[in-house]
Amino acid sequence: MTLAGGGPGGLPGRPSFIELSARERARAILDAGTFRELLGPFERLKSPWLELQGVVAQSDDGVVIARGRIGGASAVVAAIEGAYQGGSVGEVSGAKIAGALELALRDCERGRPVRPVLLLETGGVRLQEANLGLAAIAEVHAAIVALRRHVPVVGVVAGLVGCFGGMALAAALCSHLVVTRQARLGMNGPEVIEQEAGIGELDAGDQALVWSLMGGEQRYASGLADALLEDDAEAIAAEVRRVSQSTAAPPRSEQAQRFLERLAAIDPGQPPEPRALRALWGRPEAP
Amino acid sequence: MEHLTFTYPAREPVRGRVHVGVVGSGDLEVLIEPSPDPQAHVAVTTSADGFEAVWRHVLDRFFGRFAGAAAIEINDFGATPGVVMLRLEQAVEELRA
Numbered sequence: 001m002t003l004a005g006g007g008p009g010g011l012p013g014r015p016s017f018i019e020l021s022a023r024e025r026a027r028a029i030l031d032a033g034t035f036r037e038l039l040g041p042f043e044r045l046k047s048p049w050l051e052l053q054g055v056v057a058q059s060d061d062g063v064v065i066a067r068g069r070i071g072g073a074s075a076v077v078a079a080i081e082g083a084y085q086g087g088s089v090g091e092v093s094g095a096k097i098a099g100a101l102e103l104a105l106r107d108c109e110r111g112r113p114v115r116p117v118l119l120l121e122t123g124g125v126r127l128q129e130a131n132l133g134l135a136a137i138a139e140v141h142a143a144i145v146a147l148r149r150h151v152p153v154v155g156v157v158a159g160l161v162g163c164f165g166g167m168a169l170a171a172a173l174c175s176h177l178v179v180t181r182q183a184r185l186g187m188n189g190p191e192v193i194e195q196e197a198g199i200g201e202l203d204a205g206d207q208a209l210v211w212s213l214m215g216g217e218q219r220y221a222s223g224l225a226d227a228l229l230e231d232d233a234e235a236i237a238a239e240v241r242r243v244s245q246s247t248a249a250p251p252r253s254e255q256a257q258r259f260l261e262r263l264a265a266i267d268p269g270q271p272p273e274p275r276a277l278r279a280l281w282g283r284p285e286a287p
Numbered sequence: 288m289e290h291l292t293f294t295y296p297a298r299e300p301v302r303g304r305v306h307v308g309v310v311g312s313g314d315l316e317v318l319i320e321p322s323p324d325p326q327a328h329v330a331v332t333t334s335a336d337g338f339e340a341v342w343r344h345v346l347d348r349f350f351g352r353f354a355g356a357a358a359i360e361i362n363d364f365g366a367t368p369g370v371v372m373l374r375l376e377q378a379v380e381e382l383r384a
């Protein structure tokens with residue numbers, strides 16, 4: 001598989017993060033030897049809805065929940081498998097993520113901090129499970145907002161699926177969001193925009209254009225992600241380790257006035273080009 | 288979507304359990320754990336209907352080399368026979384590791 005907008009493969013001599021499965025990603029983020037999976041594939045918590053619709057279900061519903069340590073501190077990782085149903089969030093997979101975060105919250109409230117990390121590779125809600133998936137995503141949002149009062153909630157979008165829909169809102173709610181150049185982050189995915197608004201609005205096949213609008217580099221340069229890293233599993237784990245111990249800046253969702261002013265500075269009739277948006281919104285040090 | 292089951296004779300017990308693969312396009316997941324009886328049982332759920340004979344050929348060949356009393360669950364999303372065999376061999380390799 002090759003993608004013009006940012007292909008996989010990683011850096012020569014460096015371990016790729018993008019090429020890892022969800023389970024391998026969770027293992028790569030946690031301190032060596034501390035990975036312990038909860039509700040793993042042998043629990044067979046499958047989607048009860050997919051088979052009714054003629055779709056083969058995966059034994060873990062595409063979400064890996066792992067306890068372990070990050071920089072020696074107690075941690076929980078929720079990793080979404082992008083290769084299974086586009087990383088879509090259904091009733092079971094959503095409940096696994098929300099449940100993990102809610103248990104971490106309970107521990108935090110009892111004075112036992114647990115560092116939560118979300119490895120997001122998802123098209124958003126699973127359409128076959130509709131409102132059940134949406135309800136679970138709302139629970140994930142609520143849990144992130146409650147948790148980040150106690151500990152930094154770290155999100156990682158590495159690619160190649162990206163992070164869309166309600167789970168893009170979850171990414172935006174994180175205390176600290178890490179992306180790679182291969183990542184994409186947006187409310188609607190490019191195919192959805194093309195299908196709904198026409199190819200004149202966005203040609204989803206033009207990968208350079210898609211990445212210039214919603215790619216990780218653009219999202220970082222326009223201040224919607226906090227770190228831009230290469231596809232290097234060790235570098236990504238080191239960044240997660242660093243930020244999960246630190247005190248994060250006020251979350252974006254508590255800076256509504258700042259973002260309203262940003263939106264007010266834009267004329268929707270004449271939307272800025274990606275470069276111009278960086279100049280308008282971006283961090284001063286951005287490329 | 289189709290559910291298929293197969294049974295094979297076994298000569299040795301299986302210890303531990305192993306999970307490999309993903310139910311992604313052209314791929315499959317394999318779960319292996321000890322069988323409750325001295326035979327091997329395979330339960331296949333596949334997105335591609337009408338390939339029972341092909342599954343039997345692939346599994347006949349696999350069990351020509353593997354004699355463990357395993358309960359094997361396969362969730363398949365259109366993998367080719369070659370990919371099925373690679374995933375089974377990967378699972379057995381991890382089982383022996």
